[in-house]
Amino acid sequence: MPSMRPLGRRIAIGPPAVALSWAGNDRLLVLAGHCCAGSAEVVSLSAHSGTVSERRRVPGTVVRYARSKTGFVLLAAPRNRIGVAELVVADGLRLRTVKLARVEAGFVPGGIRNAAISTDRFPGLALDCSSRRAYVADPDGTIATVSLRSLKVFYHRPSTSRTLFERLGSWLEPTAQAKGDRGPWRQAQWLGDGLLAVTGIDWHATGSVSGNVISETLHERPAGLEIVNTRTWQQQTLDPNADTIRVTDGLLLATGTRWDVTPGRNRTSGEGLIAYDAQGGVRFRLFAGRSVYVNVVIERHAYVTVTAPSGHHHEYSVDLRTRSVTARPDSEWPWLLLGAAQPDSG
Numbered sequence: 001m002p003s004m005r006p007l008g009r010r011i012a013i014g015p016p017a018v019a020l021s022w023a024g025n026d027r028l029l030v031l032a033g034h035c036c037a038g039s040a041e042v043v044s045l046s047a048h049s050g051t052v053s054e055r056r057r058v059p060g061t062v063v064r065y066a067r068s069k070t071g072f073v074l075l076a077a078p079r080n081r082i083g084v085a086e087l088v089v090a091d092g093l094r095l096r097t098v099k100l101a102r103v104e105a106g107f108v109p110g111g112i113r114n115a116a117i118s119t120d121r122f123p124g125l126a127l128d129c130s131s132r133r134a135y136v137a138d139p140d141g142t143i144a145t146v147s148l149r150s151l152k153v154f155y156h157r158p159s160t161s162r163t164l165f166e167r168l169g170s171w172l173e174p175t176a177q178a179k180g181d182r183g184p185w186r187q188a189q190w191l192g193d194g195l196l197a198v199t200g201i202d203w204h205a206t207g208s209v210s211g212n213v214i215s216e217t218l219h220e221r222p223a224g225l226e227i228v229n230t231r232t233w234q235q236q237t238l239d240p241n242a243d244t245i246r247v248t249d250g251l252l253l254a255t256g257t258r259w260d261v262t263p264g265r266n267r268t269s270g271e272g273l274i275a276y277d278a279q280g281g282v283r284f285r286l287f288a289g290r291s292v293y294v295n296v297v298i299e300r301h302a303y304v305t306v307t308a309p310s311g312h313h314h315e316y317s318v319d320l321r322t323r324s325v326t327a328r329p330d331s332e333w334p335w336l337l338l339g340a341a342q343p344d345s346g
Contacts, residue, residue, distance in 0.1 A: 011045065013030055013032055014032065014043075015033045015034065015040075016032060016034065017032050018033065019072070021067045023044065023092050024092070026046055026047050026048050027053075027092075028044075029071050029090065030044075031072055031074070033062065039057075040058040041055050041056060041058060042056045042058060042090045042095065044056075056090070056095050059086065059097065060076035060079055061077050061078070062075070062076050063076070063077050063107065064122065064123070064125035065125070066125050066134070067127075068127060068132075070091040070092060071092060072090040073087065073088070073089055073090070073125070073134050074090065075087060075105060075123065075125045076097075076105075077105035077106040077107065077121075080106075080107070080108060080109065082104055082105065082106030084099055084100065084101060084103070085123065085136070086099050086100065087100060087134060087144075087153075091148075096151060098146065098151040098153060100144050100153060102138070102144065103123055103142065103144050104123075104138070105121050105122060106121055107119075107121075110207070113208070117216070120184075120203070121139065121184060122183075122184070122186065123136050123138045123139065124189075124199075126190040126196060127148075132147065132148040133146065135190065135196055137188040137198045139184030139200065139202075141158070142157055143156045143158065143196070143228065145230070156230075156233045157233075158234060159234055160234070160235060160236065161232070161234030161235060183203055184200065184201070185203070186199070186223065187199050189245055189247055191252075194229055194231045195227055195229060196227070196228040197226070197245060198225075198226045198235075199222075199223060199224065199239075199242050200243060202221050202223055204220075204221075205217065215263055217261065218259065218260070219261075220258065220260075222240075222243035222257065223243060224241070225237065225242035225254055226238070227280070238254075238276065238280055239254050239256070239274065239276075242255065242271070243255070244293075244294070246297055246302070248300070248302075249300050250278060251276065252275070252276040252277075253273060253274070253275055253276075253294060253297075253302060254273075255270065255273055255293065256271040257269070257270040257292075257293075257307075266311055268291045268307050268308075268311060269309055270291035270292060270307070272286055273285070273292045273302070273318065286318065286323070286325065287304075290307060290309070292304050292307075293307075300320045300321055302317070302318040303315070303317055303318075304316050304317075314327065315328040315329065316328060
């Protein structure tokens, strides 16, 4: 991994920085706050002087974010509950919002009685920057299309197609994601040429506390990877066992995990790491039968954590050109705030 060094002085903005986006030649927008805490804000500062010019608090709880050409597009939910989602467009110093009447999102923290198991509902968010459209994928299959110019909203329910994969177009950048303890989670990724990828995880968990004894049951299942043609609103399953994807250097990297926790037992399995090309074909497979998490992708190298069924974790570097795998010591992966190499938000 290339070495990094500071090029200027530190800039104090208060809350932790989640992501950065350029909003002009000298202006930098910072999405700052705490995950699921309902305290996110967009901070505008001068990249040259490091001075903060304005702060705008985001309404609700931010559950998804994506970078646009002029700032951020955020998906916000009501605080501490699941309800109607809002799309927030932060372009420059403005915050424009629109309610998505047919999309629900939110985060309900767990309590002592249910062993602190939260209830989540996180739709997926993807941007087509060329046409200035946002796509929000609700776990029930509904996809909301929002014009970033007018904020007009249209809803679609894709139908199954058997002839979608003539060409998958050019891959763009990955989007952020987050997941919780109970409830559906979806990730959406714009692929180009009118195609949208949607995947995710379905969590089912219960918990109880009796005295000093905590009992938990958890089942995690992949929702599968669907490719949606937004011109015809037909979709096809590319990988029924996938739950997360990364897009880089002409490849779509898919992983999938099955996780079962019951009293006295904790078992993890997965489909490994699968690389698909632009025609939907499998370029290569690695770590078959194991759970894989892609921490970050930098300069055609994927840095992954592989979990064996026993629960032991191992870190590897995967060269996406040669498919060579190099073991690495346990380490903290860099959190890049700007660029395509961002890790998942949590």
